[in-house]
Amino acid sequence: MKNWIYIRRSWQLYVLLVLPLIYFVLFKYGPMYGVQVAFKDFNFFQGIAGSDWVGLDIFREVFQNNDFFKALRNTLFLNLLDIVVSFPAPLILAIMLYELRIAWFKKMAQTILYIPHFISWVIIGGIVLQVFGTQSGFINNMLHGFGIQAIPFLSDKYYWLFTYLIVGVWQSAGWGTILYLAALTGINKELFEAAEVDGANRFRKIWHISLPGIKTTIATLLIINLGNMVAIGFDRPFIIGNVAVRDFSDVLSTFVYRIGMQSGQISLATAVGLFQALVGLLFLLGANYASKKLADESIL
Amino acid sequence: MTESMLKKWARPALAVTLASSLLLGACSSTTKEETGSGDGAASQGATTLKVEIFDRGNAPAGYTITNSYLTNLVQERFGDPNNINVEFVPVPRSEETQKLNVLMASKSEVPDIVFTYDSGTFNRYAEQGGLTDLSGMLDEFAPNLKKFLGEDTLAYGQYKGQQFAIPGRRLVLGKYAGYVRQDWLDKLGLPVPQTTEELYDTFKAFKESDPGATGGRVIPFGVSLAAAQYEPLLWSFIEPLTEEQRYTLTQQLGSSDYPTLLPGFEDGLRFMNKLFNEGLMSKDFGLDKDKKQLWQDMQNGLVGFYTEDAGELYFSANGGYENLQKNVPGAVMTPVDAFTNSEGKHAKPAYAPNAMYVMIPKSSKNAEAALKYLDWMASGTNLFDIQYGIENENFTLVDGVPVVKADATQEAKDRIYNFGDIAIIVNGKFAGDDVKNESAYIAQTPAAFQADMRKSVEISNVDNIQPVRFDHPIAAEAKYGNALSDKFEEMIVRLTMVKPDQFDSSFDSMLKDYMASGGQAILDERTEAYKAMSGK
Incomplete structure (x- = not known):
């Protein structure tokens, strides 16, 4: 009865909430109907309902596939490197930006840092080729000018890792600062003033005020990132990757694309997708639990 | 945050969207999408024949992919006399297989005539029972087409003895x-x-x-x-x-x-x-x-x-x-x-003498009209007119060989801008017979290069493999083909770039991986098939 009063009083808000609800039901829950394909021998012409159940056969096939394990290994490996290398980058950038005192320079720096986020990966792929190419790339052309041997940034798998990480940082670090900057703005200014009165220098202030002030944000983002350990974006490894480095660049998303979309083995692709979602859930819960124990911060 | 959320959902979402597109496709049978037809002059009770067309996003000004000189030509010469409304269904060239898969699964939305270059896709459709068997219908509804393609080419469209596809005829076989x-x-x-x-x-x-x-x-x-x-x-x-x-x-x-x-x-x-x-x-x-x-x-x-x-x-x-x-x-x-x-x-x-697999889905109710359309294309001067356009505006006849006019007006060029995508029963320009085809092929290049062009064509035909x-198709090839061709590419690149002293060991390990990923299965099945074939 009491609930009904809430609804009556602010029904407009509830109506607004209906839209996202519809979105989730229609595009996130509805399609889960298709997950059953992972347990069926999917036949295009008999549809989802008409295909035969095959139990766990599809999963058996997935786990017998060498390429699947390679893709899984690469996904974890690239994501781990990303957390080590790319995760701290926006944090450091945000703190540096926050310390800037000249307003126009700060704005300009922010804009320049954001821009790569809005560039399509396809275009970034073109830029990468122009910059890192062995024969025609800008860097190797310069090295050639100095008489230095060309560096195979894109075609040697270890150099490729470096290229992959650098490009990732360049593309996303600026955009990643937004959350940290918002959190930093939320810190009580009086703390900084008090610290100044006490004679704390800039690094002391960062260490004792800024960082603890955004601890929650850092933990939250870390949890989300860890939850994504088995999930990996499609564009970046697909576009920056190439045949020569497939040993490292073939990840679960590109694997699913290859066997699902290109080879038409829908059941196999769905099974891999389902597997990924489940393992992702475990990672997320695990990271959340650890964070709760260690830092008393959690998002669930 | 948005970035992370996107990432977070990207993986499960792919599997799920994949499934949902199929699902939605299946549910949307009631919504009839009206694509532009030839000229819309079809009368009451006319059959609507839906034909797939590659959309390369290159329709010239004044035309759209579904309404151009060529689509109108098809409607006027084939559609109107037969009381058929020909409707072209555009499929983006770059994602044709993916789009075709979704169309095929939707049944009601699928065009009456679809095609693919990929033999694996064709075999899969045939195996899963999604295609109309044309064996008995060709003689009745498409005699001209049968003659045009010939038995050799037609054989490529057979799956276990049944004619499930009409392979286009490839004119230039040298590679x-x-x-x-x-x-x-x-x-x-x-x-x-x-x-x-x-x-x-x-x-x-x-x-x-x-x-x-x-x-x-x-x-x-x-x-x-x-x-x-x-x-x-x-x-x-x-x-x-x-x-x-x-x-x-x-x-x-x-x-x-x-x-x-x-x-x-x-x-x-x-x-x-x-x-x-x-x-x-x-x-x-x-x-x-x-x-x-x-x-x-x-x-x-x-x-x-x-x-x-x-x-x-x-x-x-x-x-x-x-x-x-x-x-x-x-x-x-x-x-x-x-x-x-x-x-x-x-x-x-060299190439096999077949080109695209042109198929009529089993769910199509217009198989007869579809065959008639393909037969029409193979009859009279229809194919020629689609590929070459209008005499003296697009081409001139030199010794009976059509030569494309280098100074044709833009309007004339635009007219047949996508002739290759309409003329699905053939790959290459058909001028009448093999000799004329070759001359016409060579005549497409600027006069100054034609001697070299002729030499190139000759070279391509020497000692062909x-x-x-x-x-019948090898099932393992359909299953592993895509993964293995990727591995093949990887072998070429990595073994070419590896240090010479590591070549042998790298070759062995990559070949082992290739065999384990389906190469062995194909080998076994082909050995079996050969035994069965030579034992006959």
Whole structure:
């Protein structure tokens, strides 16, 4: 009865909430109907309902596939490197930006840092080729000018890792600062003033005020990132990757694309997708639990 | 946050969207999408025939993909007299297989005529029972088409004895020719290389003397990761085969035969490895899937020799030779047949005489009209008019051979801008008979290049290695084909780039991986199939 009063009083808000609800039901829950394909021998012409159940056969096939394990290994490996290398980058950038005192320079720096986020990966792929190419790339052309041997940034798998990480940082670090900057703005200014009165220098202030002030944000983002350990974006490894480095660049998303979309083995692709979602859930819960124990911060 | 959320959902979402697109497709049977038909003049009670068409996003001003001179021609000449409303259903060229899969699964939305180049896709549809069996209908509804295609070509559309597809007829069967910088040879006083050894010496000389004065950027042997660049080299290393070897050891992945298990393949790769490590080859060929870098290098006068689809260099649409001569005055590119095998022959692969698989889905209620449409296309001058346009505006007849007018107006050119995508029963321009076809093919290039063009076509037809086909598809090839052709590419790139002392061990481990990923299954099935075939 009491609930009904809430609804009556602010029904407009509830109506607004209906839209996202519809979105989730229609595009996130509805399609889960298709997950059953992972347990069926999917036949295009008999549809989802008409295909035969095959139990766990599809999963058996997935786990017998060498390429699947390679893709899984690469996904974890690239994501781990990303957390080590790319995760701290926006944090450091945000703190540096926050310390800037000249307003126009700060704005300009922010804009320049954001821009790569809005560039399509396809275009970034073109830029990468122009910059890192062995024969025609800008860097190797310069090295050639100095008489230095060309560096195979894109075609040697270890150099490729470096290229992959650098490009990732360049593309996303600026955009990643937004959350940290918002959190930093939320810190009580009086703390900084008090610290100044006490004679704390800039690094002391960062260490004792800024960082603890955004601890929650850092933990939250870390949890989300860890939850994504088995999930990996499609564009970046697909576009920056190439045949020569497939040993490292073939990840679960590109694997699913290859066997699902290109080879038409829908059941196999769905099974891999389902597997990924489940393992992702475990990672997320695990990271959340650890964070709760260690830092008393959690998002669930 | 948005970025993370996106990432977070990206994986499960793919599987889920995949499934949902199928689901939504299945549910949307009531919504009828009205695509532009020929001229909308169809009367009451007319049948609507839906025909797939590739959308390359290149419709000229004034036309749309579904409403152009050609779609109107189809409607007027075929649709109106038969009381059929021909409706073209655009499918983006770049994602045709994916889109086709979704269309096929939706049943009600699928066009009456669909097509694909991919034999694996065709076999899968046929195997899953999604296609109309045309065996008995061809004689009745499409006699002209049957005559036009011929038994040889038609056989490619059969699946276990049933005619599930109508394969387009391929007119130009030769694939490749080599091209060498004649002006560089002349400058160094070298002969045109006629054998693989001579070619190697030529590469060495190009590298050392840099006759093009490129400042050390010379690429003696231009390569990309496209078949046209590595196939002529690799196949020339294949040893002469017995019939049994040809059938059992060849691996058909997708539409082409792959030499992975054939004797000599390893030697071919070792030769490529040697060329790469001696700096005689394009360094970034592994990144160059679409030949873009190769063509750029070639047009900038850096490439000494390369192999390519015969004649690609000369077509104005590509502008290859024209640009080279513009960038490097005095540059001369000569067609050459340089790779030789152990018997001294210029062995190189050729196309099978079939092109696209044109299919009528089982769910189509208009199979008869669909066949009539294809038959209409093969009758009279219809195909010719679609491909060549209007006499004296698009082409002129010289000795009965249609020659495309170089100075045709833009309006005339726009008229037949996508003739290849309408004329689905043929690959290449059909001028009447084989001799005329070849003349017409050569006549497409600018007059100044036609002698070289003719030579290129001749080279492409020398010592051809024909594709090997069983009378039924190999199931393992349909299943593993895509994954294995990726592995094949990986082998080529990595084994070419590996240090020479690691070549043998790398080759062994990659071949092992290839075999374990389906290569062995294909080999076993082909061996079985050969036994069954020769036992008959």
